[in-house]
Amino acid sequence: MQKSVGYRRSKSANILPWMLSGLLISVNLPVQADGLQRSLGENNQPPDIRFGPLYIAVQSAKVFPDQKTFADAIPKFDPNTIIADWQMQKRQRNFDLRHFIALNFSLPGSGSKYVPPVGQSLRAHINGLWPVLIRHSEKVARWDSLLSLPKPYAVPGGRFREVYYWDSYFTMLGLAESGHWNTVRNMVDNFASQLDRYGHIPNGNRTYYLSRSQPPFFSMMVDLLASHDGDAVYRNYLPQLQKEYGYWMAGAEKLNLNDADLRVVKLSDGTVLNRYWDDRDAPRTESWLDDVQTAQKAPSREKQQVWRDLRAGAASGWDFSSRWFDNPNDLASIRTTAILPVDLNALLYHLEVTLAKASKLNNDAAASSHFAELAKNRQQAINRVLWDKKQGWYADYDWQKKTLRSQLTAATLFPLYMQIASQSQADLTATAVQNQLVKPGGLVTTTVNNGQQWDAPNGWAPLQWVAVEGLNHYGKQTLAREIGMRFLNNVQKTYDKDHKLVEKYAVEGKNMGGGGGGEYPLQDGFGWTNGVTLKLMDSWCPQGATCNNVADIPATAEKRE
């Protein structure tokens, strides 16, 4: 099994100049708690580690309204020189930190604004946006937190100036729908290159995202590309599919009962399932102050544990949601690493099925039946451990408290999406979803309204897609269409009003349209919304016709294959 190599683990301490100055002790840095801080490879150091107390000074002083701005700023000079200058100047009267930062760093621009021509259709708008969202980072500046990638890629948009792992699958659905197969191929190649280089696919191509991944959609991307380029794709990416599996399962073979290591957990009956994890236990670089303040709100908890759970929450893609909280209204009660998530395990089932298929195509019958067996075991485990018999839906499991977390969330649809559920389980899940999660503007994420972005009243494009596909697999075409069309109407209405597509939507209440909540303002662009919108529009547009706006979709159209 391969270890994550995002950060090189070396025994020799990596002493930085600011550590020698003694400051590490005097200002009681939270980074001190980060178990990996002394062993990070010089090249991939995230800015909070590279700049230490200077990073903390800037973020604590709220020099920028968005904490991600400084995480993405590019040093103009050798960081050691910048730190030394700052140490010298900061005690001087009239020292201006803001000015110092402006002199020593290039700040990320707001990016080019796409202004759609008046009256542009939704389809034309999305097609016009693809080139705006494409980025190149074959070469990156020295000390930039951006990680290089060999080929061009699509970003989500707004403050998200880098590629994101799970977003990319849903963006690719739309790129493929628009005929941009070359970009789809490039993006799969980029992710394969990250698996070769780091042993896993990071949350995004930033040094500060290297310590975690995101929902594992690589095998779904391989499926998508193979649907166009043919079965050779499975064999081409077999080594990287194996590396992806190695990352998620690392440590599984050595686990004791009731124990966990990295991303794997062994239950008391020997069942092995997965959880989200981040290798670091410090405040997130890109949300540094938020995380420091969250930990202060839970004085009885170890700060490092809170930070680890916040980071694992970011790895889940649902950052943040009552799904991970003990108290649904309190972010500081987050316990992501104690939870076995149903969506993560359904995705890993798909990875195992894909490995079985790719191994077979590679004429390796033994490996193929090995992975088929692993997939069967996981399917049984999901239906045993994550199926809530009493409620009649899939839920997450708290392996520390040994209880099912009976909360109904949109993640309940993942076992339908991956065809893990029996027909009767799918029937029951669909009824629960229909009764509790279907809202006027689409599928709501959870039923809890607590100000978090992965909770009510928000609905997210990727989850609409998972619901539509999952329900269609089990003959629930009417419900699938109801969800999809409600979401599409929401997107179209917002587009007609604001001339943009956004990251998330409020699907219920007085303020339907652009969503809110969470720790940063609503972003537009937006990769996965564009992708899912195009895909859903085409799903119900009659064969041979072009639906430019949602109104062009006939009221009773059958789903197009």
Ligand SMILES: OC[C@H]1O[C@H](O[C@H]2O[C@H](CO)[C@@H](O)[C@H](O)[C@H]2O)[C@H](O)[C@@H](O)[C@@H]1O
């Ligand atoms: O900066 C805060 C967090 O932002 C990201 O999360 C959100 O945006 C991502 C890109 O669209 C998306 O993948 C994720 O599901 C969203 O919640 C980032 O992924 C986090 O790591 C980061 O802390």
